[in-house]
Amino acid sequence: MTYCLAVQVKSGLIFVSDSRTNAGVDQVSTFSKMHTFGREGDRQLALLSAGNLATTQGVVAQLQRDIRSNADENLFTVADMNEAGDYIGRLSREQQSKVTGGGATFEASFILGGQVGSEAPGVLRIYPEGNHICATDETPYLQIGESKYGKPILDRIVAPSTSLEQAALCALVSMDSTIRSNVTVGPPIEVLVYRRDTLAAGDYLKLDNDSAYLRDLKRSWEEGLREAFMKLPPINWASAKDRAADSRNIVSL
Amino acid sequence: MTYCLAVQVKSGLIFVSDSRTNAGVDQVSTFSKMHTFGREGDRQLALLSAGNLATTQGVVAQLQRDIRSNADENLFTVADMNEAGDYIGRLSREQQSKVTGGGATFEASFILGGQVGSEAPGVLRIYPEGNHICATDETPYLQIGESKYGKPILDRIVAPSTSLEQAALCALVSMDSTIRSNVTVGPPIEVLVYRRDTLAAGDYLKLDNDSAYLRDLKRSWEEGLREAFMKLPPINWASAKDRAADSRNIVSL
Numbered sequence: 034m035t036y037c038l039a040v041q042v043k044s045g046l047i048f049v050s051d052s053r054t055n056a057g058v059d060q061v062s063t064f065s066k067m068h069t070f071g072r073e074g075d076r077q078l079a080l081l082s083a084g085n086l087a088t089t090q091g092v093v094a095q096l097q098r099d100i101r102s103n104a105d106e107n108l109f110t111v112a113d114m115n116e117a118g119d120y121i122g123r124l125s126r127e128q129q130s131k132v133t134g135g136g137a138t139f140e141a142s143f144i145l146g147g148q149v150g151s152e153a154p155g156v157l158r159i160y161p162e163g164n165h166i167c168a169t170d171e172t173p174y175l176q177i178g179e180s181k182y183g184k185p186i187l188d189r190i191v192a193p194s195t196s197l198e199q200a201a202l203c204a205l206v207s208m209d210s211t212i213r214s215n216v217t218v219g220p221p222i223e224v225l226v227y228r229r230d231t232l233a234a235g236d237y238l239k240l241d242n243d244s245a246y247l248r249d250l251k252r253s254w255e256e257g258l259r260e261a262f263m264k265l266p267p268i269n270w271a272s273a274k275d276r277a278a279d280s281r282n283i284v285s286l
Numbered sequence: 287m288t289y290c291l292a293v294q295v296k297s298g299l300i301f302v303s304d305s306r307t308n309a310g311v312d313q314v315s316t317f318s319k320m321h322t323f324g325r326e327g328d329r330q331l332a333l334l335s336a337g338n339l340a341t342t343q344g345v346v347a348q349l350q351r352d353i354r355s356n357a358d359e360n361l362f363t364v365a366d367m368n369e370a371g372d373y374i375g376r377l378s379r380e381q382q383s384k385v386t387g388g389g390a391t392f393e394a395s396f397i398l399g400g401q402v403g404s405e406a407p408g409v410l411r412i413y414p415e416g417n418h419i420c421a422t423d424e425t426p427y428l429q430i431g432e433s434k435y436g437k438p439i440l441d442r443i444v445a446p447s448t449s450l451e452q453a454a455l456c457a458l459v460s461m462d463s464t465i466r467s468n469v470t471v472g473p474p475i476e477v478l479v480y481r482r483d484t485l486a487a488g489d490y491l492k493l494d495n496d497s498a499y500l501r502d503l504k505r506s507w508e509e510g511l512r513e514a515f516m517k518l519p520p521i522n523w524a525s526a527k528d529r530a531a532d533s534r535n536i537v538s539l
Contacts, residue, residue, distance in 0.1 A: 181434035185463035189508050190515065202518050210438035226523070236523040249519045255442050257514020262443065264510055265455050266502045270479070270489040 034217035035178035036208060037066055037081035039146045039156045040200045041168040043193050045235070046146045046154055046227040048079045049204040051178075051212065053219035054086050067223045068093050070100070070108045074232050076149045078108055078117065079225055083178040084141030084161065091128040092121065092141065114155040114167075118145055122163030129161065142177040147227060154229055174204075182214040183207030197226055206254055209247070222247070287470035288431035289461060290319055290334035292399045292409045293453040294421040296446050298488070299399045299407055299480040301332045302457040304431075304465065306472035307339050320476045321346050323353070323361045327485050329402045331361055331370065332478055336431040337394030337414065344381040345374065345394065367408040367420075371398055375416030382414065395430040400480060407482055427457075435467040436460030450479055459507055462500070475500070 037050040050066040064086060071077040080096070082089035099107035111117040121143055129139045140161035148154040156168040158175040168175050170193045176184065183206075190203045201224060211218050220242040227235040240247045290303040303319040317339060324330040333349070335342035352360035364370040374396055382392045393414035401407040409421040411428040421428050423446045429437065436459075443456045454477060464471050473495040480488040493500045 181467070182438050184467050185435050185438075186511070188466055189463075189511055198520065199515060201521055202515055205521075206515075206518075210442075213441055214434070214437050224521070238521065238523070246519065246522065253518050254514060257510075257517055258439070258442055261507060261510025261514055262452055262455055262459075265459075265506050266499065267451065268454055268458075268477070268491065269499065270491070 034215060035066060035083035036176070036180065036183060036211045036215075036218045037083055037144055037178055038174055038176045038180075038183070038187070038204055038207060039079075039081065039144045039168070040174040040187070040191055040195075040204055041146070041154065041156045041193075042173060042191070042195045042197060042200050043229070044197050045229040046079075046148075046156060047197060047200045047204050048081060048144070048146060048223075048225040048227075049201075049208050050081045050223050051208060051218045052221045052223065053217060055217050061217075061219075063219075063221070065223060067225060068096075069225065069234065069237075070096065071147075071234050072109055073234070076109070076147065077227055077232055077234060078145060078147035078149075079227065080121070081144040081146075081177065082141060083143075085129075085139045087132070088125065088128045088139050088141040089143075091131075092124045092143075095124050095128070096121070111149065113149050113152050114145070114147065114157060117147075117149070118157040118159055118165040119163075121145060122159050122165060125159065125161065126163045144175055144177055148229070148232060150232075154227065179211055179215050179218050183211040186210065197228065201226055202250075205247075205250060209251055209254070220244075220247075287468060288319060288336035289429070289433065289436060289464045289468075289471045290336055290397055290431055291427055291429045291433075291436070291440070291457055291460060292332075292334065292397045292421070293427040293440070293444055293448075293457055294399070294407065294409045294446075295426060295444070295448045295450060295453050296482070297450050298482040299332075299401075299409060300450060300453045300457050301334060301397070301399060301476075301478040301480075302454075302461050303334045303476050304461060304471045305474045305476065306470060308470050314470075314472075316472075316474070318476060320478060321349075322478065322487065322490075323349065324400075324487050325362055326487070329362070329400065330480055330485055330487060331398060331400035331402075332480065333374070334397040334430065335394060336396075338382075338392045340385070341378065341381045341392050341394040342396070344384075345377045345396070348377050348381070349374070364402065366402050366405050367398070367400065367410060370400075370402070371410040371412055371418040372416075374398060375412050375418060378412065378414065379416040397428055397430055401482070401485060403485075407480065432464055432468050432471050436464040439463065450481065454479055455503075458500075458503060462504055462507070473497075473500075 040047040143159040146156040159165040293300040396412040399409040
């Protein structure tokens with residue numbers, strides 16, 4: 034399994050990915066799921082991947098080959114994020130169609146984010162079928178893989194006006210919640226920030242399991258949650274309805 | 287869909303259930319998924335249900351019929367929680383086996399919690415196959431239905447030493463997170479508290495969508511989360527690894 038997400042706020046983009054892959058519970062490995070492609074002053078792109086590892090590695094290899102061979106279409110020639118999404122979707126379908134058999138699935142999903150020239154930065158989710166959707170102000174983040182555990186905190190915190198720093202922290206907490214609840218999502222955690230209109234490689238962090246920062250973050254977050262609980266309005270049990278009044282559901286003798 | 291959970295702490299039990307059922311997106315209804323069975327001074331049981339509504343209603347009807355007819359085995363004759371779990375599991379399988387056809391599934395899951403006589407209080411999760419597992423000190427809560435969105439907060443907060451009040455608040459926040467992320471889980475939210483060794487009906491609350499308390503709870507929780515975020519240790523981007531040093535993943539020209 035995998036958990037990757039990208040957040041799109043006014044001041045830029047945040048990318049976070051885990052690094053665990055597994056084929057059954059006794060074949061667990063570590064692979065980076067974050068790949069970047071950039072040309073200073075022209076464009077910066079980050080690609081996060083989930084799904085069949087052979088497919089995602091095949092797609093990334095082809096993306097790199099197309100750049101090196103100056104193919105007519107490559108990530109340095111596409112005109113905008115939308116065209117980049119279509120191109121990666123096509124490569125993904127081609128990669129999947131190379132293999133068949135055994136009822137196995139070779140599907141892969143991607144998140145592509147970045148900025149091309151003077152276009153606004155964008156984040157896309159590319160489906161196994163090759164099509165894609167874009168993040169918007171109403172839905173300022175996209176996820177792939179094991180997305181449910183880490184979703185509530187994003188829904189409660191992230192908005193277009195959120196600062197890049199807060200968006201990065203929220204994405205990290207979302208990742209930590211997921212790692213805690215699903216053993217097939219695991220460190221190192223990679224974090225990348227892209228600052229809008231810089232067209233320069235952003236800051237990048239790789240947080241291992243024994244990262245002191247990650248430990249501090251978890252401790253601080255759990256303390257903060259406990260404090261938040263202490264401040265919640267107490268339940269007014271005195272206002273509790275007489276359960277007998279709701280007699281449909283009660284049996285007592 | 288459904289989300290129900292029960293939390294087992296030293297001082298008692300908390301039960302929380304949503305009330306939304308749906309058969310397709312255009313057939314959404316409200317049904318209580320919390321049923322209680324109690325005899326003051328002898329035993330108190332609460333049953334939460336998920337899955338096929340005809341099956342769960344059939345099981346509850348049979349439980350009530352068996353009590354009224356003084357059947358040899360009923361919820362007022364079972365010797366302990368384990369026996370109660372086996373009994374409900376059998377009724378569930380019988381109910382499911384009455385219907386067949388169309389590849390449809392008539393499965394149901396239950397959470398049963400309570401206290402029988404001088405036994406310790408307990409919480410069980412009863413599977414569609416009729417068997418069950420118990421909550422323990424290591425895993426002091428059980429969920430049925432759409433369990434992922436609301437799990438991280440339980441994992442971070444609930445322990446056997448948690449107070450009943452805090453456990454109830456945590457269960458409510460877990461429910462609220464789930465309602466926010468999955469439109470097939472919805473209010474009214476029912477909350478029941480059972481205080482250990484009282485063998486008396488606990489306090490019960492039904493919170494509608496327009497409940498002022500629920501609105502206050504959500505607002506307070508989101509404020510608390512924002513405060514927790516403000517206190518998180520800042521990401522030290524200066525320590526960011528030189529991305530070029532990790533050149534496997536980067537293509538730049």
